[in-house]
Amino acid sequence: MDGAARTRIVWRPQAGPQHAYVTSPVFETVYGGARGGGKTDGSLGDFALHARRYKADAKGLFVRRTRVALEPTIERAKQLFRPLGADWQESKSRFVWPSGALLYFRYLERDADADNYQGHDYSRLYIEELTQFPSPDPVNKLKATLRSAAGVPTGFRATCNPGGPGHTWVKARYIDPGPWKIIREAYENPFDGTTVELGRVFIPAKLSDNPLLLHNDPLYVGRLQQSGSAQLVRAWLDGDWNIIEGAFFDKWSARNVVRPFEVPTLWTRFRSFDWGSARPFSVGWWAVASDDHVVDGATIPRGALVRYREWYGSTGKPNEGLKLTAEQVAEGIKAKELNDKITYAVADPSIFREDGGPSIGERMRRVGVQWRPADNARVPGSGAMGGWDQMRARIAGDERGPQLFVFETCRDFIRTVPVLQHDDHRPEDLDTEGEDHVADEARYACMSRPWMAKPTPANNNPPDLWGRPRGDAESWKTA
Secondary structure: OOHHHHOOOOOOOOOOHHHHHHOOOOOEEEEEOOOOOOHHHHHHHHHHHHHHHHHHHOEEEEEEOOHHHHHHHHHHHHHHHHHHOOEEEHHHOEEEOOOOOEEEEEEOOOHHHHHHHOOOOEOEEEEOOHHHOOOOHHHHHHHOOEOOOOOOOOEEEEEEOOOOOOHHHHHHHHHOOOOOOOEEEEEEOOOOOOEEEEEEEEEEOOHHHOHHHHHHOOOHHHHHHHOOOHHHHHHHHHOOOOOOOOEOOOOOOHHHEEOOOOOOOOOEEEEEEEOOOOOOOEEEEEEEOOOOEEEOOEEEOOOOEEEEEEEEOEOOOOOOEOOOOHHHHHHHHHHHHOOOOEEEEEEOHHHHOOOOOOOHHHHHHHHOOOOEEOOOOOOOOOOOOOHHHHHHHHHHOEOOEOOEEEEOOOHHHHHHHHHOEEEOOEEEEEOOOOOOHHHHHHHHHHHHOOOOOOOOOOOOOOOOOOOOOOOOHHHHHOO
16 A cells, blocks of 8 residues: 555645645734634634644644633644644643643633733734623734744734624724735834835635535524524624623624714703723713704604714724823813713723822813713612613613614714623623723713603403403303
8 A cells, every 4th residue: 555545644634725825925814704714723724734844943822712722722732632632731720742842721711911911922822702802902912923943934813703792902903904905014123224024814614615515514503593582693693793702791782773863952961981091982962862863864853962063082092091181181072072062071080089189070170171070880789870870771762662772873882882892790781801992981861861751541341361452251261
């Protein structure tokens, strides 16, 4: 039997996106978008090919958010790597190849855990389920470990699905620029002044790109469809990043967004504010509909809140603030208000705290921008309203339609609020690790104008258990 006949193929990339992922020459390559797209196999297969090529100089780090999530990945890695001669060392949580190549498996439950990797060096970094990281900060710290004294080309690889606390920043960095589009970022070398470029690209994957899974497990699609709503299943199957798994504001839809219109002068106007310096601040300007108002055939009901302007104090990078002073923010608010007649303004009560000097609220008042403390209740207490309940109720509305509308020009509300997630440990609250500054500010606005849906008129003669009109027993028998 010749050598070719004795060769056993352990794994090969499937044609299409998975093959493109393992052969990508781009430094930062992100792969995914749908469940069952072959993402985990793609990352494991990529390192196996990397190890075969660079042998002892191949050194990889495979990261997930939690240890529990990492366990099935390790089991799959054993199936792929052991036939190649790689040995799993449980105590060090790593695979060692006969050539000396190494692949470590780690989890980062806290962002601060990334600091423990200072001084490490790897030729490949893999992040699985990138959207489980609320902030890009720990991921960026890990990127600093990508270096090779042997001159091995280093690379960052990540996989992801829509949803999760990091949905917003992942979508902005990788998905929004467009699939297959290589984005190049230029950096200046501080030692010699030369310019270096690093590229990034998003490779989309759908379940249909994994025919092997569909062949081996034909019931997988059916199980997915049993697991969630039609919209959620579409996100899983097609990788639709505009449909969010686990969204806190699950009733949000296109009907809450309206094109800008001239706000009637008789409508009450007010503003709300969430302070931030290192993190973004958020200012929202609102109008209260004093009567029904029709826009493009849709009715804004009387009493609805309309967000007609906003100012988000961000550098443009996810969750990074402008670091403006209280006085600078106040001056900016005055400039943006033009001739608005603001009836009142609510802000996070924390801006009124004094810490050895005038509070943020006082400093803004001196510039001519005044606030009153907002009701900061997030979830309902005993006999009290909760801010999130108010906001969710207004978004859902009643038979007349939503009670909260946002101008389509309020891009940071539309970008951040619909994708926010539930707190895993307190489902009635929002996950505060997400970019929640606009949501907090909008919550203050809703709590300043409490609203309750009109009760559905009672049916005084409901049908019986058989769906028949109620009557006396004898007429039921003879019906």
